[in-house]
Amino acid sequence: MSRSDQELVRDALDHIDVLKGHLTQGNLSDITIADAVNMRLSAAIETLAQTTPELREKYFGAEWQLMWATRNRISHSYSFVDVEIIQKTVENRLPHLEAQLRAALSEFQN
Numbered sequence: 116m117s118r119s120d121q122e123l124v125r126d127a128l129d130h131i132d133v134l135k136g137h138l139t140q141g142n143l144s145d146i147t148i149a150d151a152v153n154m155r156l157s158a159a160i161e162t163l164a165q166t167t168p169e170l171r172e173k174y175f176g177a178e179w180q181l182m183w184a185t186r187n188r189i190s191h192s193y194s195f196v197d198v199e200i201i202q203k204t205v206e207n208r209l210p211h212l213e214a215q216l217r218a219a220l221s222e223f224q225n
Contacts, residue, residue: 120166121223128216130159131209138205143198152205153189153196159212160186174215182212 118126134155143149160182163171171179185204189196 118165120170121220123162123166124170124216124219124223127159127162128213128220130155130162131213131216134159134205134209143202143205149198149201153201156201156204156209157186157189161190170219174219 134152137148137151137155141148143152163175164183164186175182189201
């Protein structure tokens with residue numbers, strides 16, 4: 116049974132909420148926190164890969180390919196993930212991603 120875009124967006128937001136919770140415990144210089152943040156970021160993106168192409172195009176457009184590349188880098192080259200890149204992603208891109216997901220969720224509810 117496939118899951119709806121709405122369910123998947125909620126799941127991605129749950130991953131982001133947990134990721135943000137990890138960051139309240141310290142920063143990415145702590146390897147345990149860095150691992151946890153990387154895994155939740157990857158999981159959120161992986162969840163979004165299960166949404167319809169229409170949703171991804173509407174909310175992420177050309178950014179989707181960069182998001183997927185980030186997930187691939189984390190998942191397939193984990194020992195080579197640059198913590199500085201993840202830090203910049205969390206600081207500069209995660210707020211936008213979360214806002215887009217919350218906008219999608221709001222649209223589903225209307």
